[in-house]
Amino acid sequence: GAGVSQTPSNKVTEKGKYVELRCDPISGHTALYWYRQSLGQGPEFLIYFQGTGAADDSGLPNDRFFAVRPEGSVSTLKIQRTERGDSAVYLCASSFSGSHKETQYFGPGTRLLVL
Amino acid sequence: AQSVSQHNHHVILSEAASxxxxxxxxxxxxxxxxxxxxxxxxxxxxLLKYFSGDPLVKGIKGFEAEFIKSKFSFNLRKPSVQWSDTAEYFCAVTGAAGNKLTFGGGTRVLVKP
Known part of the structure; x- marks a missing residue:
């Protein structure tokens, strides 16, 4: 596709439920990032994939959060036992090779609301 | 750990203002x-990015930013704004060896026609 796509665009769930958020990066981009943006704040880094492996997961807030990228393309962010504080916009970005000088291209985000 | 701060949360301007x-x-x-x-x-x-070289960087849509190392600053400027510049602007940084972006809190800019 032309850009990074994310599905669903909106997700409403109840406290304690499990959710999966999907990211489809720009074709050919080996680096994929997840960020979380809470209301009124800038995006915060969660995890970075280089190919299939998580190269840096230092931003994941706790063990309820997990992400995979099994074939080095599409990635899924998984949140177990959701809490109201998980409500935020989850952003995915990709870049060509993961160099710190590269532009990261962002998707439209998934707006998660935990009731 | 690196951090980024943006001084203004909201800015309201009229068209043609700087x-x-x-x-x-x-x-x-x-x-x-x-x-x-x-x-x-x-x-x-x-909008734009800076790695090295000329500290004055030009980006898209007439924006520019100046890196002042001694002040740890990277301010964004535009000489004459248009209504279409209404948006939220985020400053971000990566370190030399790391590629995760650290963002500031953002500045909401409203340009009145």
Missing amino acids: LELGCNYSYGGTVNLFWYVQYPGQHLQL
């Missing part, structure tokens, strides 16, 4: 600096 948005970062090593913009209903997109 815009300057402040950005300061804290990080002891070499940094790469970015300004991203989010127009209403759209996703984040890059």
Whole structure:
């Protein structure tokens, strides 16, 4: 596709439920990032994939959060036992090779609301 | 750990006014600096970036930013804004060896026609 796509665009769930958020990066981009943006704040880094492996997961807030990228393309962010504080916009970005000088291209985000 | 602060949360301007948005970062090593913009209903997109060389960087849509190392600053400027510049602007930084972006809190800019 032309850009990074994310599905669903909106997700409403109840406290304690499990959710999966999907990211489809720009074709050919080996680096994929997840960020979380809470209301009124800038995006915060969660995890970075280089190919299939998580190269840096230092931003994941706790063990309820997990992400995979099994074939080095599409990635899924998984949140177990959701809490109201998980409500935020989850952003995915990709870049060509993961160099710190590269532009990261962002998707439209998934707006998660935990009731 | 690196951090980024943006001085203004909200800015309201009239068309043709000049815009300057402040950005300061804290990080002891070499940094790469970015300004991203989010127009209403759209996703984040890059305005400009700085790695090395000329500290005055020109980006898209008439924006420019100046890196002042001694002040740990990377302020964004535009001499004459248009209504279409209404958006939220984010300053961000990566360190020399790391590629995760650290963002500031953003500045919402409203340009009145």
